[in-house]
Amino acid sequence: MSHITNIISKELKELLTPGSVISVVLMVVLFAGLGGMIDSEIEKAQAFPELCVVNEDASIIEFTDADGTYTWSISSFLEDLYTSSGIPEDELSDYIRLVDSDSIDEAYAIMDEEGIGSALFVDPDFSKDIVSGTRGVVEQIYVYEPTGMFGTVSSSVVSSVMSMINEDLSKRLLGTQIDMTDYGFLTEPIDYNGDNVKTIVNGKVVSGITPQEIAGEVSSQTMMIPIIIMIIIMMVGSLVISSMGSEKENKTLETLLTLPIKRTSIVAGKIIAAAIVGLVYGLAYMVGMSIYMNSLTGTMSSGLNLEDLGLTLSVGDYALVMLSMFLSIICALGICMILGAFAKNYKSAQTMTMPLSIMAMIPMFIVMFSGWYGSGALIQAVTFAIPFSHPMMAMQALMYDDVTLVLSGIAYMVVFAVATILITVKLYNSDILITGLGQNKTVQKLTGRK
Amino acid sequence: MVDALVLNDVRKSYGNREAVHGISLTVKEGEIFGLIGHNGAGKTTTLRMISTLLNITSGTISVYGYDVATEPGKVREIISYLPEDAGAYKDLTGRAYLEFIAGFFASGKERDAMVEKGMRLADLGDRIDSKVDTYSKGMMRRLLIARAIMPSPKLAIMDEVTSGLDVINAFEIREIIREIARSGVTVVMSSHNMFEVDMLCDRVGVIDGGNLILLGTPGELKERYGADTLEEVFVKAVKNA
Known part of the structure; x- marks a missing residue:
């Protein structure tokens, strides 16, 4: 061998190492x-979306061409369009109401009752x-729904x-009404x-604005939260896990654990x-991000004022x-303290940050x-279970007065944070912190090592 | 004389493997007690159990009457543990590190006095205000010994305290250990250096394969084995075990 x-x-x-390979596989x-x-x-x-055509009768027009007389209506056109796109005729009523x-x-009222969006x-x-x-x-x-991109x-x-x-x-008119000369018509x-576009936002009807324009404006104001949360969690998580790795590598942790200080104080001190x-x-x-986003969206802004649509946040909402952001950071730190307890040294601590990064990226993308x-x-269940999702969703939810989602998220994060802190304290009271997983009875059974 | 440390049939298992098999011993107040044994014999595990770092699988350990398993907080108030190859927080200066540790034992003027004592013991001169990551191994060890002794513990537990140090640093640290023992502090130390144990320790325990195979003063042990040095005692004892 050279x-x-x-x-x-x-x-x-x-x-x-097995840790780095697993991290890469998880990433893929x-x-x-x-x-x-x-x-x-x-x-x-x-x-093709589910579409409701109201007052269909008013759209029936009679045309006469070389083959004779026939009628045209918006619904007949839609039926032809939907069936030519592969939708079976017997399912058309599911699409066109x-x-x-x-x-x-x-x-x-019908749209509201039947949950039809267009x-x-x-x-x-x-x-x-x-x-x-x-x-x-x-x-x-349109009924505006607070969805993603x-x-x-x-x-x-x-x-x-x-x-x-x-x-x-237009084609039919050009083919039959040759006596008409208003080519604009x-x-x-x-x-x-124009004003014939109406969007229902939070039960309020606004004219001349499409849901896409509203979504663009809302996302320009809320999209930086998920990105910031993801960055903070990855950064702070890496700091805490690395600090635990360093403490073990330098054996300062052993000293710390023999000082007259409660384990809960050590855990709380590190987390705070x-x-x-x-x-x-x-x-x-x-x-930094708001300056960046303002300069970016300032030139592209639709000029839409979300306040006019009732999509604003009060001081209480902020x-x-x-609070949601703070709790998500505490949850992240709780997870990091648990992961850090298993880090053998600074180097192994680096690979431990991967599960946290993945947990932060999933809700951001969703x-x-x-x-x-x-x-x-299913996706909602996964999103709710990851504590970092809640501050990412909070701003948009509060814009739509969905306080229940935000408060239930906060309650979940409190429970999650307390649970992770208790697990961390338990780990700090166990041998794992000093001996690592290799000496654990369960791990020995699983790996067949002695 | 008061019993500073009592180990009664102490066992420690890691999963299915028993690392310490029922050690019993007593260390009197003011004694310097040495634990010797080859690598993996169970010395560090025993010291870690005494220091409240590892849970005891069975048996009991008491430090000045406090049970290590049920009153770890009380035990931590009166012990100081210095792990082998221990370090300090690299971004702190020597003084800041001593201040940090002193903060767990005292406050106000009492804390300042403790830090002064620590700085005197470390004897690092101006370098006490340098960052710890600029220290040599000898300087680091002096700082850590000062940290361990500064709060005036009743029991100091030191694992391989002079390991890797040059002759002068090792000599000075041994002097410090003698001095603190004279002031009434009980010292339990482990070492591979038989010469050091012979010179320093009042009594010695030899651990082999998790068992305490010998216990006595260096003089008694040498006499029992007809050996000139403790090293010879150790080799004979381990081979016969």
Whole structure:
């Protein structure tokens, strides 16, 4: 064996420990899982949404061409569109809901009752207007849901569908109503944009704003929280675990444990000091990130004022967000103290930070991509179980007055933090801190070592 | 004379492996007691049990009447443990480290007096205000000995206290140990250096494979084995065990 291969072999043995290999495998699994989740979210978002067509009768228009007379309506166009996209005819009623009413308020009530996110409200004079060469009005109505990055894509799909309806009607008018000369009308026979877009936010109807615009504005104000939380947790976690590794390596921990001080005081002291550092980091990052985000979003801002939509936070809400952040840091430190108890030295402590980083990244991606409200029950359960998710979700939840979610998250984090601290104290009272896992009876049984 | 330390049939198991097999011994107040044995014999495990760091599997240990298993807090108030190859917090200066430790034992003027005593014992001159990570091994050991003695413990437990030190540093540290024993502090120490144990210790215990195979004064043991040195006693005792 040459000198260089000798060194490479030694280095590889040192670097590729079971801990580091497991961490890499977990990372691959995490990213593969996230990829799958993003794929399904995009697929879900791009699929034809469930759509309610209100006052369908008003859209029926009679056309005459060389083959004779036929009728056209928005619903018949939609049925053709959905079936040509592979949706079976017998399932069409699951996608297109026709409501015979000329009251827009009734449309809102139906959407609310049946949980339908998008609707097209056809003006009672629609067909009369089209036949007389006047632009017919179709209002797009959306219910805004506080979802993640892809949650509002369905509204843009509806908008595209509306544009297809407009184009189809235009073609038919051009093919039959040759006596019309208003080409503006012939190319854009339907008036469906501007104030004809209505979005229901927190039960309030706002005109001229799409859910995507609201989502963009909300995320520009809330997205930095998950990123900051993730950074703080990874950074503070690494500090605490490394400090435990150093204490063991330098044998200062042995000295500390023989001093006349309660184990709970040692654990609490370490956690509080690291939590203070975490909050200082958090504030520094928040200031830095808000300057960065303001300069970034300032140029791209939609000019939307979230206050007008009732999507603002009170002082009490901010206090809850801060409390949630603080508790999540305490939970992270509790986990770190447990992980740190198993670190043999500074080097092994470095690999111990990986599970924590993964735990911090999972909720960040979930909150950013699908959001709490847009996720399925399983993902919601996983998100809720990870304590760091709660401050990431808190701001958005409070904007939608979902105080229950925030308070239950806070209660969960309190229980989690107390449990981790108690486990840490128990570890500090056991031999594991001094002897490591190798001398543990259960581990010996599992590994077959003596 | 008061019993400073009493071990009664002390056993320690790691999983299915028993590392210490029923050790019993008594150390009197003011004694310097040496534990000798080869690597892995059970010396450090025994010292760690006395220091409240490891739980005792069975048997009892009492320090000045306090039970180590049931009254660890009381025991920690009267002991000082100096682990083998121990270090200090590298980002602190020697003085700050002594202040940190003194803070657990006293406050105000009493704490300041304790730190002064520690600095006198460490005898590091101006270097007491240098960061610990700039210290040589000898300086570090002096600081740690000062840290251990500064709170005036009733029982000082020292594991391989002069291991790896040069002749002068080892000599000076042995002098410090003699001095604290003269002041009434009981010392329990482990060492591989038989010459050091012979010179320093009033009584010696030899541990082999987790068993206490010999106990007595260095003179008694040498006489029993017809040996000139404690090293010879140790080799003969271990071979015959």
